[in-house]
Amino acid sequence: MKKLLPAIFLIAFIINAKSQTNLYENPQFDDIAKTHKSIAITPFKTQVKLRPKQMKDMTSEQLDRIEKSEGEGIQTAMYSWFLKRKKRGDMQTIEIQDPKATTALLNKKDINYTNISNYTPQELAEILGVDAVISGDFETDKPMSEGASIALGLLVGFWGSTNSAVINMSVHNAEDGVLLWNYNKKVKGGMGSSSEDLINILMRKASRRLSYTKS
Known part of the structure; x- marks a missing residue:
C-alpha cells in the first residue's frame, strides 16, 4: 500500500488540481541561450505557511531550518531534472x-541561504562562473523535501502531501x-510525495518553452 501512495498523489494532482500559470519568455532567449555553456541553480x-496551531510547537529557528531544507530540495530536484x-x-x-559546487563557491564569498537575496543574479553568476543563473521562490503549506517533511512531522506530528504551492x-x-x-505557477490539490515529483509535474509543459531544452 505504501508503494501506491506516491502514484495516488500524482493521479490526484493531475485530475483534481486547480492551477494558474504565468510564463514569460524573452524574445531573444533562443539566440542568447545558444551562446551559453554553463548554468547554475541557486x-x-x-x-x-503553517497554521497557528502548528507554529505553537516549533521555534522560528526550527522553521528557518525547514524552509532552508525545502529550498535546497527544490534546487537539487531541478538539477536532477536537467541531468x-x-x-x-x-x-x-x-x-x-x-x-554542491554552487554552495561551496557561494560559501567562499560568505553567501548563504539567508543572505543570497542581497545579491543580483548577475553578481551570483560572476561568482559561480556560469553564463546564466536559475533562481526562484517557493511557497507551500507543507514541505515536499524528505528532510523537511520528516522534521516537520517529528516536531508537530504533521504528515501528508502538499495541499497548495x-x-x-x-x-x-x-x-x-x-x-x-x-x-510562475500556483497549484492546489493532491501532489507528488517529493520535491522531484513536484518539479517533474511543474516542468512538464514549461520546459517546452525553455530554450535550453529541445521541443
Missing part, C-alpha cells in the same frame, strides 16, 4: 553546475543580468 527561497533531460538528449550541449522560477543572463525566462 537554492529557492522558501516559505512554509535527466541531458542524458536523454533533450537538451543543448550545456553544463549544469552541481549544487506556488513556485516562481527565473533564468537571468550572466552578462547583463537580463531576465530571459520566468515561470
Whole structure:
C-alpha cells in the first residue's frame, strides 16, 4: 500500500488540481541561450505557511531550518531534472553546475541561504562562473523535501502531501543580468510525495518553452 501512495498523489494532482500559470519568455532567449555553456541553480527561497496551531510547537529557528531544507530540495530536484533531460538528449550541449559546487563557491564569498537575496543574479553568476543563473521562490503549506517533511512531522506530528504551492522560477543572463525566462505557477490539490515529483509535474509543459531544452 505504501508503494501506491506516491502514484495516488500524482493521479490526484493531475485530475483534481486547480492551477494558474504565468510564463514569460524573452524574445531573444533562443539566440542568447545558444551562446551559453554553463548554468547554475541557486537554492529557492522558501516559505512554509503553517497554521497557528502548528507554529505553537516549533521555534522560528526550527522553521528557518525547514524552509532552508525545502529550498535546497527544490534546487537539487531541478538539477536532477536537467541531468535527466541531458542524458536523454533533450537538451543543448550545456553544463549544469552541481549544487554542491554552487554552495561551496557561494560559501567562499560568505553567501548563504539567508543572505543570497542581497545579491543580483548577475553578481551570483560572476561568482559561480556560469553564463546564466536559475533562481526562484517557493511557497507551500507543507514541505515536499524528505528532510523537511520528516522534521516537520517529528516536531508537530504533521504528515501528508502538499495541499497548495506556488513556485516562481527565473533564468537571468550572466552578462547583463537580463531576465530571459520566468515561470510562475500556483497549484492546489493532491501532489507528488517529493520535491522531484513536484518539479517533474511543474516542468512538464514549461520546459517546452525553455530554450535550453529541445521541443
